[in-house]
Amino acid sequence: MLTTIVPLIGRRLIASIFILLVVSVLLFLVLHVLPVDPAAMSMPPTATIAEIEAHRREMGMDQPLWDQYAIWLVKLLQGDLGTSIHFKRSVWGLIADALPATIELAFLSMLIATVFGIGGGLLLFASRGSYAEPAIDLVTIVLLSIPEFLWALFFILIFGVALNVLPFTGRLDADLRLPEGSNFLLLNALFSGQFAIFWNALKHMVLPCFALGIAFSPAIMRVLRSSLIDVYQDDYIHLARLRGVTETRILLGHALKNAILPTLSLMGVQFGFLFGGTLLVEVIFSYPGLGSVMVDAVRNADLPIIQAVGLAYCVVVLVINTVVDTLYLVLNPKLRAQ
Amino acid sequence: MTGLAALCAGGPLISLNSPALAQGQDSAVIGWPSDVPSWDPNQRFSPDSQPLFKLVFDQPLDQDPALHLIPKLITKWDMAPDGLSLSVELRDDVSFHNGDRMTADDFRYTFFERIKAGHAVDTKSSFGKVSDIEVQSPTKAVMKFSSPAPTAPTWLGFLGSYIVPKKYMESVGVEKFREKPVGTGPYQLVEYQLNSRIVLERNEKYWGPKPAVRRVIFEILKDPSARVAAIQSGQIDLTINVPVRDIARLQREQSLAAEINPITRVVLLQVRNDEGFSDRNVRLAAHHAIDKAALSKAFYAGSAVPLSIPVSPGSAGYLDSYKFAYDPELSKKLLAQSGFSTAKPARIKFASTNGHFPSDYDMARAIQQMWKKVGIEAELETIEYAKYFELNRAGKLPEATLYSWDNASGDPEIYCGYLLNPKLPMSAWKDPAIGGEITRLMAATDNKARIEGWKALAKDAVEQGATIPLLQSVQTLVRKKKLAYLKYGNGWVLANSMRWS
Numbered sequence: 001m002l003t004t005i006v007p008l009i010g011r012r013l014i015a016s017i018f019i020l021l022v023v024s025v026l027l028f029l030v031l032h033v034l035p036v037d038p039a040a041m042s043m044p045p046t047a048t049i050a051e052i053e054a055h056r057r058e059m060g061m062d063q064p065l066w067d068q069y070a071i072w073l074v075k076l077l078q079g080d081l082g083t084s085i086h087f088k089r090s091v092w093g094l095i096a097d098a099l100p101a102t103i104e105l106a107f108l109s110m111l112i113a114t115v116f117g118i119g120g121g122l123l124l125f126a127s128r129g130s131y132a133e134p135a136i137d138l139v140t141i142v143l144l145s146i147p148e149f150l151w152a153l154f155f156i157l158i159f160g161v162a163l164n165v166l167p168f169t170g171r172l173d174a175d176l177r178l179p180e181g182s183n184f185l186l187l188n189a190l191f192s193g194q195f196a197i198f199w200n201a202l203k204h205m206v207l208p209c210f211a212l213g214i215a216f217s218p219a220i221m222r223v224l225r226s227s228l229i230d231v232y233q234d235d236y237i238h239l240a241r242l243r244g245v246t247e248t249r250i251l252l253g254h255a256l257k258n259a260i261l262p263t264l265s266l267m268g269v270q271f272g273f274l275f276g277g278t279l280l281v282e283v284i285f286s287y288p289g290l291g292s293v294m295v296d297a298v299r300n301a302d303l304p305i306i307q308a309v310g311l312a313y314c315v316v317v318l319v320i321n322t323v324v325d326t327l328y329l330v331l332n333p334k335l336r337a338q
Numbered sequence: 339m340t341g342l343a344a345l346c347a348g349g350p351l352i353s354l355n356s357p358a359l360a361q362g363q364d365s366a367v368i369g370w371p372s373d374v375p376s377w378d379p380n381q382r383f384s385p386d387s388q389p390l391f392k393l394v395f396d397q398p399l400d401q402d403p404a405l406h407l408i409p410k411l412i413t414k415w416d417m418a419p420d421g422l423s424l425s426v427e428l429r430d431d432v433s434f435h436n437g438d439r440m441t442a443d444d445f446r447y448t449f450f451e452r453i454k455a456g457h458a459v460d461t462k463s464s465f466g467k468v469s470d471i472e473v474q475s476p477t478k479a480v481m482k483f484s485s486p487a488p489t490a491p492t493w494l495g496f497l498g499s500y501i502v503p504k505k506y507m508e509s510v511g512v513e514k515f516r517e518k519p520v521g522t523g524p525y526q527l528v529e530y531q532l533n534s535r536i537v538l539e540r541n542e543k544y545w546g547p548k549p550a551v552r553r554v555i556f557e558i559l560k561d562p563s564a565r566v567a568a569i570q571s572g573q574i575d576l577t578i579n580v581p582v583r584d585i586a587r588l589q590r591e592q593s594l595a596a597e598i599n600p601i602t603r604v605v606l607l608q609v610r611n612d613e614g615f616s617d618r619n620v621r622l623a624a625h626h627a628i629d630k631a632a633l634s635k636a637f638y639a640g641s642a643v644p645l646s647i648p649v650s651p652g653s654a655g656y657l658d659s660y661k662f663a664y665d666p667e668l669s670k671k672l673l674a675q676s677g678f679s680t681a682k683p684a685r686i687k688f689a690s691t692n693g694h695f696p697s698d699y700d701m702a703r704a705i706q707q708m709w710k711k712v713g714i715e716a717e718l719e720t721i722e723y724a725k726y727f728e729l730n731r732a733g734k735l736p737e738a739t740l741y742s743w744d745n746a747s748g749d750p751e752i753y754c755g756y757l758l759n760p761k762l763p764m765s766a767w768k769d770p771a772i773g774g775e776i777t778r779l780m781a782a783t784d785n786k787a788r789i790e791g792w793k794a795l796a797k798d799a800v801e802q803g804a805t806i807p808l809l810q811s812v813q814t815l816v817r818k819k820k821l822a823y824l825k826y827g828n829g830w831v832l833a834n835s836m837r838w839s
Contacts, residue, residue, distance in 0.1 A: 034725075037725075037728035037731065040727035040731065041727070043460075043463070044383045044460035044462075044463040044464075044498075047463050047762075047763065048761050048762060048763075049731060049761065049762075049763055051463075052727075052731065086375055086382070087375055087376055088375070088378075088381055088382070088458050089516070097532055098532070098533070156564075156567055157567075160567060160571055161567050161571045164571050164572065168564075168567065168568075168571075168573075169369075169557055169559055169564065169573060169574075170534050170535055171531075171534060172535075174367045174535070174555040174557065174573075175365075175555075177528075177537070178529060283560065283561060284561065284564065285564075286534070286557065286560065286561070286564055287534075288531055288532060288533040288534030288558075292533045293532075293533065295560075296373075296533065296560075301722070301725070
């Protein structure tokens with residue numbers, strides 16, 4: 001198996017480098033043609049035009065665009081993402097602080113999307129031909145048509161404001177202190193045995209994760225149902241029935257294993273979208289992740305952050321796609337044979 | 339998330355809510371709209387961060403709620419008649435949070451050595467004229483300026499002017515200082531998470547009045563509707579800058595007090611002196627055509643005071659007796675003198691931000707309609723606030739741009755002296771005549787003559803059509819009724835003035 005997987009990862013890595021280079025050029029060009037002046041933005045409002053011009057030269061912004069790109073790229077390869085214009089902090093540090101929160105949010109949301117997606121898909125399949133099928137189908141269409149930010153608003157209104165049972169701002173209650181250590185708050189609290197913090201952090205993640213997860217689950221449901229319908233046309237299902245295997249065992253023990261492959265492929269793509277969706281959800285829930293950093297950066301025209309966060313999103317999506325492709329290969333012997 | 343406020347507005351679902359106490363009487367949770375740029379208080383002129391910095395750091399001078407300059411770390415100050423030096427006396431009973439005594443060396447380090455050392459601090463702009471600070475004793479120093487600096491005392495109580503500890507900053511470096519800031523203020527920073535929360539605890543050794551609230555938690559809630567939902571659900575005890583349209587509804591909540599307070603921020607049109615606005619008649623017609631009272635009523639519940647000069651009422655440079663009339667008929671006459679009418683309108687471009695300050699774009703659209711009625715056809719475009727400087731520097735701002743300007747000091751220099759100074763990037767007006775007068779007033783050392791000079795300049799600028807002031811801006815604030823605070827004319831909401839009843 002390794003002889004198949006290692007070359008795949010190798011090819012993926014080479015392709016990823018190429019994709020990242022293209023994205024970096026696009027990001028750099030798009031951001032530098034915008035009528036935004038980082039030199040002026042990094043100076044106090046009382047700075048004179050002459051002072052701003054001098055600062056522009058200091059920042060190397062009087063150089064040709066390609067030279068500026070080359071300098072930026074060389075620094076990037078050396079692990080220097082630059083300094084934030086607004087915060088005057090290392091961009092790397094800002095991303096390192098914020099990314100764990102977004103990763104936790106995205107993974108928990110994906111878990112919810114997967115549980116709802118697979119559960120719903122099985123329900124849809126099981127209800128085929130019954131009176132309940134049109135109603136369940138309608139529910140999935142409604143779920144599919146509601147975007148994550150609308151779920152977020154509904155959840156805040158219902159569970160946060162009206163029922164007042166779940167928090168909807170930040171990562172922890174005001175009376176709790178953040179534990180020392182990494183910004184992977186859930187893992188950090190769990191492994192350090194601070195279960196009150198873990199429980200509280202989890203409570204703070206319920207609404208944003210459900211907003212994201214529920215928005216992304218209907219697509220999984222529908223693809224799984226279609227895959228199951230296809231799989232049920234195969235001979236081995238009929239043979240299993242002839243051997244007297246129960247319908248439940250056929251579904252969960254035989255059909256699901258094969259039907260899950262296209263669903264897995266979809267989930268890889270969905271995760272990319274879901275990761276992007278965290279941006280809006282983080283803003284709505286005042287959740288201090290990468291999305292909040294990005295929105296701030298856009299407001300402040302903080303180009304070094306926008307460039308770096310854009311690339312960070314791209315890297316995460318590429319990594320997830322590589323992992324999904326690898327899993328696909330592990331789970332599908334036919335592909336390995338090819 | 340603009341829909342949330344609408345969703346929250348009234349309805350049986352909301353009536354189920356019974357806000358719980360966010361914290362006990364010993365602490366307060368505040369929903370704040372923005373984070374600090376960093377914990378180096380000299381680094382960035384950030385008006386929204388001043389109420390946070392003022393809790394951890396102290397300024398050499400301070401302002402009282404009516405914005406008069408008052409002693410703080412400096413007990414006495416004396417500006418030389420020529421404006422070239424300022425003698426100061428510092429308190430002798432002040433310690434930093436790490437126990438180090440605050441002395442004149444720290445004062446020199448903050449306002450001179452950091453700037454000369456090339457630290458990335460905005461104070462190099464406000465104190466760039468400082469040629470040296472002579473330390474005469476641990477409590478006495480003389481600030482020397484390369485050219486007259488009559489407003490130096492004002493700046494010592496204004497943006498970015500917070501004393502930082504020389505010894506500590508030099509030993510740990512600026513980066514580490516930003517991570518673990520040390521000040522002399524009434525609170526110490528005990529926890530900070532970027533874009534999320536700031537936790538402060540009372541400095542029990544504070545030299546001044548001890549705050550009544552021991553622990554203050556700032557939850558950074560950037561979305562106005564999120565702040566409304568949070569105060570309504572009881573997750574926070576106080577918040578600011580909620581949408582004006584929500585205030586009346588929140589006032590009906592039994593446990594909450596909702597206020598609209600005029601502050602020292604002004605909303606105005608920054609205008610050019612060329613292109614479609616090269617003709618004074620057109621500029622003045624544009625000004626006479628705007629019904630500012632109607633704008634205030636429509637967008638600020640009538641709380642924003644209509645302005646005739648770009649200075650906030652109650653501040654030193656305000657001209658109470660001067661009124662610029664709303665007179666659409668006069669607008670039409672002025673336009674007719676220049677050959678324009680509703681049939682043959684003057685055509686200009688007009689820019690506005692959308693969401694930079696409350697109702698900005700809606701206000702711009704209302705002005706566009708007011709102009710249309712008298713014969714000015716304005717093509718409205720939206721610009722990002724961040725692009726304003728770049729567009730202005732490149733001479734690409736349109737004839738009129740809706741703009742807001744904060745001046746917590748209330749000093750008239752920081753209104754017209756900046757808004758109309760052709761050398762500065764915020765001024766769209768590039769007339770050297772006004773620029774010359776501004777330079778003269780900035781060097782004037784006789785305070786009374788200086789103030790009168792700024793008043794005259796403001797009036798003259800309005801009559802030339804160099805600026806179109808609109809409204810004194812407002813700050814909205816919602817709090818639990820039991821949490822009292824001290825109201826400042828410049829909108830500062832200071833946690834050390836808060837008290838539970």
